[in-house]
Each structure stands twice: as structure tokens, then as C-alpha cells.
Amino acid sequence: MLRLRAVAILMLLALALVAASSPSSSSLASSPQEVRVRGGESLPKQTRELIAAAARADAGELSRRYGAAYNRDFTVYLPGTVEEFARIGGAATPAEAIGYADPSRDLVVVSPAVWKGEPWRVGTVLLVEISHLVLDEKLGLDREELPHWLDEGLSTDAALDWSLARGWPSLQRDRLTRYRFLTLTLWQSISGSRQQELATRAALRRGDLPSLAGIDGLFSKDTSDVRLAYAASYSFMHYLTRSHGEGARIRLLGALEGGADIDTSFRLAFGKGLAALEKDWRASLLEEGWPFGMLSTLAQLLVTLTVVVFFGVLLALGVIRYRRRGPYSHARRMSHLLIAIIVTALLLGTPTAGAATQTAGTAGRDAPPVSVKAESEIPAAYRSRISAVVFDRAAALSVAYRHSYERPVTVLLAARSDRFPRVGAAGDVLAVARPAEASIVVSPKSWRGDPKGLDGVLAHEVSHLVLGDKFAQGGAPLPRWLDEGLAQYVAGTWDFDLDWAGQRERTMRAAVASRSLLPISSLEPAFNDPDSLSLAYAESYGFVQYLSVTFGRQRLERFVDRASSSPSVEEAAEAALGRSFGDVEKEWRAQLIGDTQWWQLLLDDQTFLVLLWSVLAALVVLGFLLNSRRKRRAYERMEEDDARWDYREVSLDEREADDRVPE
Ligand SMILES: [Zn+2]
Structure with missing residues (x-):
């Protein structure tokens, strides 16, 4: 029960962020767009309302980003079971998909694995899927005619780019600091874009990265291929927007909308044909070496490593203690202290959680030229x-x-x-x-x-x-x-x-x-x-x-x-x-x-946090070493005793051997 409530709260927060941080797009729309939420009956009414508000805001923002006017009513469907999710999606939707969009039915479906299991990802899924709806409306093409890599690449790029632009990293500090344990999750979802870059780069180095034309074939293959297809699509479109700016993306969509073929559209938008752009992209993947700041990579690595070492050692200590059943009270006390420190560090955030940012809900009148x-x-x-x-x-x-x-x-x-x-x-x-x-x-x-x-x-x-x-x-x-x-x-x-x-x-x-x-x-x-x-x-x-x-x-x-x-x-x-x-x-x-x-x-200080983890890990290792040295000494003394005392008079229980240090 408690878990359900926690999940609902998390979801509410995540969606409130999306809804609150979205600009009011209604000022540009002629009639209010209706977003229905179906399914997801187990969610509180307020959460469902927030999902609808976030979806409407996403449609507005993506319209602006794509120079489109997506004004249709649409439905966000939250099926209750994985089977139902697969059934609605039909054969084209793999079971491990997190969501999908069907523009012909004005429908976005979010997998129960997400809205029940990982509610904090609902915001990202909505963005990516609604992007498909908006693109379809803008380009008026059948989904078959637009290459998958272009559709998926644009959507993933816009979605990840937007959630970053909306300040998700600073949201961690501003609004979710009270729930500091949450920030790790957000952090991971943000570094999702980095993982995509890494996967693409690795595939290129292995010689497994197909040409753009070949990427489309991967979308229908098995999981690892599908992953690569998404990663490469994202990487290509992200490279283009990064190097040519967002204006070029809008030009590209404008050209496609006007009926130009893919290669001509790219030429109009980026001043180069697709083949040349693809070559530039591959070259950039190779030359960058580090996909992002070396320091942040090292910091991430260090944090991950110390966390792993820390929990590994903690586990080892626990196992040893269990096996020996000895009152190694200093080890026990230390592990209790460490657990307390970590729980405190994770849970205590700034108690000054900010309020939702101001955006006017019903703008639209009197806006100046x-x-x-x-x-x-x-x-x-x-x-x-x-x-x-x-x-x-x-x-x-x-x-x-x-x-x-x-x-x-x-x-x-x-x-x-x-x-x-x-x-x-x-x-x-x-x-x-x-x-x-x-x-x-x-x-x-x-x-x-x-x-x-x-x-x-x-x-x-x-x-x-x-x-x-x-x-x-x-x-x-x-x-x-x-x-x-x-x-x-x-x-x-x-x-x-x-x-x-x-x-x-x-x-x-x-x-x-x-x-x-x-x-x-x-x-x-x-x-x-x-x-x-x-x-x-x-x-x-x-x-x-x-x-x-x-x-x-x-x-x-x-x-x-x-x-x-x-x-x-x-x-x-x-x-x-x-x-x-x-x-x-x-x-x-x-x-x-x-x-x-x-x-x-x-x-507040990232460097300090890394340091804290390192010191904690070092402390545990040190404690472990001291502990085993002490025990070794106790054994040595026991062996000396064995020489003098009758073997049977000494208890085999280590606890007593430990306590009764011979005179
Ligand atoms: Zn000012």
C-alpha cells in the first residue's frame, strides 16, 4: 500500500514538473485541445489530470519546435496489462517497447511497465510518442514513407533535448531536493542520451554501425539491434541539430512538408546532401574520443565504482559476520553508522522545496505583435x-x-x-x-x-x-x-x-x-x-x-x-x-x-559527494582490514594457548575465544 502511494506521489511530482514547466501554448491555438486519459484506473484522479495536462503541454511545445500546428484531440491510453498493451499495438510493437503512437487513431499508449513500474519515465515516453503524432500531422506522410531513423531520431532528439532544456538537472535541486534519492533516477534518465551516444560510437568502432539506409532494417530485428537503431537515429539527428542549430531542423521539416524528397530536404536545410552529412557525422563520432567532458565521465565512473565497492564490502562483512556469528561489535557498529550516514545523505535534502513555476493557464488575449x-x-x-x-x-x-x-x-x-x-x-x-x-x-x-x-x-x-x-x-x-x-x-x-x-x-x-x-x-x-x-x-x-x-x-x-x-x-x-x-x-x-x-x-558540491563516497568506501575497506588483522591476532594467540592448554578445555566457539584473551 505504502509502495503504491509512493509511486503515485513520484508520478504526480514528475508530471507536475512537466505540466508546470511547459509554456502556455494555448495562446497560439484557436480552440482548446482535448486530451483524454483512458485506462490507468488505479491512479488517483489528480495524477490522471496531470498526465492530460502534461500531454497537452507537450503537444503545444512540440508544435512550436517543429513549426507545426497540431491541434487535434487525442487519447493517452494506459493499459493495465502487458498483454493488453501488446494486443493494441499489434504485431509491429515489441513487448519491451515503452510506448507507441498511432496517428491514425490519435492515440498514444504507455506501457504498464512504465506507468506502473517506472512512473518517472511517463513524461519522457509522452514526449517521444506525442512527437510522432505532431510529425505525422506536420508532414502528412504515411509512417511508411518517412524513414524510421528520421522519425525516431527527430522524436528522441526533441524529447531528450526538451527535458534537458526544461531544466531537469536544475529541477533536481529546485524542486526535488527534498526527495534526494529521486535525483539519482533523474540523473540516470538524463544520461540516457549519453548512453545512446556511447552505444553508437561503440558500434562504429566495432564496424557494426550500418548506413542510414540500413538502420531502418534494424527496427524490426531483435532487442540489441532495435537499441542500436534507436541510438544511431538519435545520434545522427542530435549531431545535426547540435552542429546546425534548431532553425535547420525547422527548415528540414518545412521542406519535407512542402513535398521535397528526403535528400533534397536535407540539402535545403543543412546545405549538404544526406550522404555528405552522414560522412560528417561518422567522422565526428570518431574524432570526439570522449563523448562528453572527461571530468564528468570520471566522476560518474568513480561514483559508480565506489558505490559498487562499498556495497560489495558491506555484503562481504555481513556474510563473514553471519558465518562466524561472532560479536565483532566494532564491525557491526561501523556498518550501522555507515548505513545511517548513507540514508541521511540520501534522504536529507534542502527543505526549501520550491513551488511550481508560474505559467499562465489561459493566455491568449492582448498579445502584442x-x-x-x-x-x-x-x-x-x-x-x-x-x-x-x-x-x-x-x-x-x-x-x-x-x-x-x-x-x-x-x-x-x-x-x-x-x-x-x-x-x-x-x-x-x-x-x-x-x-x-x-x-x-x-x-x-x-x-x-x-x-x-x-x-x-x-x-x-x-x-x-x-x-x-x-x-x-x-x-x-x-x-x-x-x-x-x-x-x-x-x-x-x-x-x-x-x-x-x-x-x-x-x-x-x-x-x-x-x-x-x-x-x-x-x-x-x-x-x-x-x-x-x-x-x-x-x-x-x-x-x-x-x-x-x-x-x-x-x-x-x-x-x-x-x-x-x-x-x-x-x-x-x-x-x-x-x-x-x-x-x-x-x-x-x-x-x-x-x-x-x-x-x-x-x-551542494558534486566534488564533495564523490569524495564522500570514496571516503566511505575507504573506511569500510579499512575497517575490514583492521577487523581481519585483529581476528588473525586472536587466532595466533589461540594457537599459542593450544600449546599450553588442554585442547578440550578451550571452547571452540570463537566468541569465547575472542573474549577470553589468555593472560
Ligand atoms: Zn533582469
């Missing part, structure tokens, strides 16, 4: 992506900030970075928002980089535009902490940098530990001082997050609304939160101090 200007050439697809994000965010924030933002927005992609000031440790400014002119100027550093990163930058800057406009109309001065706090908070899962959230958290902990937290009222000058800038951002974010968690989104919205026309934030807090601003700040501070423990500073 967006014009994108660039000082140097950019692809049309990139341009349309930028205006889609700005449009979407402005619509969503119009709802969240209770302010119809109707101004036409200009986004300027600057060619030179020297007009952006450097600000202390925070580095270069990524973009600047000018609410008075309704414009955003983006540094080449962020727009020439990863387009996913740009989404986060835009989300942040659009918040400044909408909030700035609201306060200008309301007549109240906009406090900097509220402006930056909300901008970071609403950009939440759109974080520019996956490490941003972790960095922010570490800055806060360090400030709490060194008693250098600044009062909210004195944050204003801190934003202008390079030394305190990072802390000012982190505190702004932390306080806004606290307000949202403590008072709920509704009341935070009311507070923002009130503050825009109040003489002071103190007055707005009294009216909207029903408490004095000073008291709220005091409670936040007390909670921060109460929550932050010295060991959290250490647990």
Missing part, C-alpha cells in the same frame, strides 16, 4: 522562433501580472557585444530590456549561442517589459528586487544556463552561513555593486519564491497588482498578504537560517 531585427544575417526560422517565444511569454505574463500588455515589441539582435556592460562576477549582460521603448536588445553572446538559452533570456526580459509597463501605468516606483525576482521566477524553467539555479542556491547558502544576507530594502544599491550583484539577484529570487510558496500564486499576483499603484510595498503587503512586510521578511529570513545547515553547503 513582435518584430525581430538583426544586425547580421539570421535564418527565417530562428526569427520566427524568437517572435513566437516573445509573443507567448507576453501573453502569459499579461495574465499573471494582471496587465494587458498591448505594445508592439521590438527585439534587436545586436552584432557587437561591447555595448553591453560587464557586471562583476556575473559576467556579461545577456540582454537588456527597455520597458519605456518596449524593446529588448540581445547580446550576440546569447543569440549566437544556444537557441534554447535564448528562450530563457527572452522570458526574463519580457517580464521586465510587462512589469515595467504595469508600474509605469500604475504610477508606483518598481522596486528592483521585485522586478528581478519576478523576472527570474517566471523564467524559472527557462533558465539560461542549467547551472544558474544551482549557483543561485549556493550563493544564498553561503550568504546565510556567513551571516551576510542583505535586507530587502537595501537591495537597490546592491544591484549596482559588482561585489554584491549575485547576492542581490539570488535574494530577489528567493524572496519572490518564498512569497509564492507561502501565500500562493493568487495572493502573490494580488500583491504585484496592488504594489503597482500603492505608495509603498509595505502598504501593498498589508492589503494583499494581510501581513506587515517587515514580518514577512523576518519569517523568510528565519526560515532560511533554520533551513540551512552546514552539511547542505557540502552536499
Whole structure:
């Protein structure tokens, strides 16, 4: 019973993350899309609702990513047994499949092995399968005509890429830290993409990697071939998006949609034919050597190794103890202590679990037109992506900030970075928002980089535009902490940098530990001082997050609304939160101090965690060695005794031999 409940909670969390982190896509859709969830009756009603919400959000996001308009109602089916799963899928679906999509029936089926056994994977399965639905709608092709490697490669790439872009790694820290044991699972699911790369590389080195044309044949073979087929499809498409950007993917789909054949479409999108691209891809697989940072590989290896050694030795100690039945109390005590340490390390996370990120559910009205200007050439697809994000965010924030933002927005992609000031440790400014002119100027550093990163930058800057406009109309001065706090908070899962959230958290902990937290009222000058800038951002974010968690989104919205026309934030807090601003700040501070423990500073640190495991393993080995040496001595002494004492007078029980050390 307890296990069932735990599974339901896990699933709920995972799906809440997906649902909460998805942008509202309804602003671009004409009628709300209906997603039905069938089967899965054993799940709580709320979980099923979350699955539907996550599926709808996935369809919206994937439509945006593919430049498609998938607006059909569809069904997510959760069959109760593996037999039923196989029956619905027909002969084409292998029993070990985790899910499949049937565009002709507007149907996505999730294997019971996943939704019952590994609920945290439901989010990924939904993404991959819904991607098939959206691609089918976009390309209007029979599934037979689109090569499998292209269909599967695009879907896996988009799904893994998206779950990364939505900040799953930072989610570990932000939301699931209370359930620290969960993070290992998430971590593993993330490194799934790395495993795909490794499998492909290994096959190439063995000479087993077929040509693209040959990959399709593998999908119908046995398990290891199917795995390779997926891995290679993913690797190829991932290589292309990584090297040519997401705009190229949208161009590719546009060309396919227009009826161009596969090779022509690739030529149009990537400037090279399929054969040449395939050659480049194979060359890149060989030359990279290490598929990802050597350090992280070593760290993963070390962690795995120490965990294995640790549990191996623990097991060995247990077996020895059982065999000898001796009261080797120091060994027992040590193993108890170690188990306690590990359980504590796994379970204790930051008690400040964040709330779901703000996204407005029903956006769509009053979204402004967006014009994108660039000082140097950019692809049309990139341009349309930028205006889609700005449009979407402005619509969503119009709802969240209770302010119809109707101004036409200009986004300027600057060619030179020297007009952006450097600000202390925070580095270069990524973009600047000018609410008075309704414009955003983006540094080449962020727009020439990863387009996913740009989404986060835009989300942040659009918040400044909408909030700035609201306060200008309301007549109240906009406090900097509220402006930056909300901008970071609403950009939440759109974080520019996956490490941003972790960095922010570490800055806060360090400030709490060194008693250098600044009062909210004195944050204003801190934003202008390079030394305190990072802390000012982190505190702004932390306080806004606290307000949202403590008072709920509704009341935070009311507070923002009130503050825009109040003489002071103190007055707005009294009216909207029903408490004095000073008291709220005091409670936040007390909670921060109460929550932050010295060991959290250490647990934040990956290097320390690796070290901790290594030391634990070393301790166990040392204990084991000491133990056996002690025993060997005891035996030696026993043997000396044998020479002097009558053999039969000595108990054969080791316990007594051990305790009765002869004089
Ligand atoms: Zn900002």
C-alpha cells in the first residue's frame, strides 16, 4: 500500500514538473485541445489530470519546435496489462517497447511497465510518442514513407533535448531536493542520451554501425539491434541539430512538408546532401574520443565504482559476520553508522522545496505583435522562433501580472557585444530590456549561442517589459528586487544556463552561513555593486519564491497588482498578504537560517559527494582490514594457548575465544 502511494506521489511530482514547466501554448491555438486519459484506473484522479495536462503541454511545445500546428484531440491510453498493451499495438510493437503512437487513431499508449513500474519515465515516453503524432500531422506522410531513423531520431532528439532544456538537472535541486534519492533516477534518465551516444560510437568502432539506409532494417530485428537503431537515429539527428542549430531542423521539416524528397530536404536545410552529412557525422563520432567532458565521465565512473565497492564490502562483512556469528561489535557498529550516514545523505535534502513555476493557464488575449531585427544575417526560422517565444511569454505574463500588455515589441539582435556592460562576477549582460521603448536588445553572446538559452533570456526580459509597463501605468516606483525576482521566477524553467539555479542556491547558502544576507530594502544599491550583484539577484529570487510558496500564486499576483499603484510595498503587503512586510521578511529570513545547515553547503558540491563516497568506501575497506588483522591476532594467540592448554578445555566457539584473551 505504502509502495503504491509512493509511486503515485513520484508520478504526480514528475508530471507536475512537466505540466508546470511547459509554456502556455494555448495562446497560439484557436480552440482548446482535448486530451483524454483512458485506462490507468488505479491512479488517483489528480495524477490522471496531470498526465492530460502534461500531454497537452507537450503537444503545444512540440508544435512550436517543429513549426507545426497540431491541434487535434487525442487519447493517452494506459493499459493495465502487458498483454493488453501488446494486443493494441499489434504485431509491429515489441513487448519491451515503452510506448507507441498511432496517428491514425490519435492515440498514444504507455506501457504498464512504465506507468506502473517506472512512473518517472511517463513524461519522457509522452514526449517521444506525442512527437510522432505532431510529425505525422506536420508532414502528412504515411509512417511508411518517412524513414524510421528520421522519425525516431527527430522524436528522441526533441524529447531528450526538451527535458534537458526544461531544466531537469536544475529541477533536481529546485524542486526535488527534498526527495534526494529521486535525483539519482533523474540523473540516470538524463544520461540516457549519453548512453545512446556511447552505444553508437561503440558500434562504429566495432564496424557494426550500418548506413542510414540500413538502420531502418534494424527496427524490426531483435532487442540489441532495435537499441542500436534507436541510438544511431538519435545520434545522427542530435549531431545535426547540435552542429546546425534548431532553425535547420525547422527548415528540414518545412521542406519535407512542402513535398521535397528526403535528400533534397536535407540539402535545403543543412546545405549538404544526406550522404555528405552522414560522412560528417561518422567522422565526428570518431574524432570526439570522449563523448562528453572527461571530468564528468570520471566522476560518474568513480561514483559508480565506489558505490559498487562499498556495497560489495558491506555484503562481504555481513556474510563473514553471519558465518562466524561472532560479536565483532566494532564491525557491526561501523556498518550501522555507515548505513545511517548513507540514508541521511540520501534522504536529507534542502527543505526549501520550491513551488511550481508560474505559467499562465489561459493566455491568449492582448498579445502584442513582435518584430525581430538583426544586425547580421539570421535564418527565417530562428526569427520566427524568437517572435513566437516573445509573443507567448507576453501573453502569459499579461495574465499573471494582471496587465494587458498591448505594445508592439521590438527585439534587436545586436552584432557587437561591447555595448553591453560587464557586471562583476556575473559576467556579461545577456540582454537588456527597455520597458519605456518596449524593446529588448540581445547580446550576440546569447543569440549566437544556444537557441534554447535564448528562450530563457527572452522570458526574463519580457517580464521586465510587462512589469515595467504595469508600474509605469500604475504610477508606483518598481522596486528592483521585485522586478528581478519576478523576472527570474517566471523564467524559472527557462533558465539560461542549467547551472544558474544551482549557483543561485549556493550563493544564498553561503550568504546565510556567513551571516551576510542583505535586507530587502537595501537591495537597490546592491544591484549596482559588482561585489554584491549575485547576492542581490539570488535574494530577489528567493524572496519572490518564498512569497509564492507561502501565500500562493493568487495572493502573490494580488500583491504585484496592488504594489503597482500603492505608495509603498509595505502598504501593498498589508492589503494583499494581510501581513506587515517587515514580518514577512523576518519569517523568510528565519526560515532560511533554520533551513540551512552546514552539511547542505557540502552536499551542494558534486566534488564533495564523490569524495564522500570514496571516503566511505575507504573506511569500510579499512575497517575490514583492521577487523581481519585483529581476528588473525586472536587466532595466533589461540594457537599459542593450544600449546599450553588442554585442547578440550578451550571452547571452540570463537566468541569465547575472542573474549577470553589468555593472560
Ligand atoms: Zn533582469
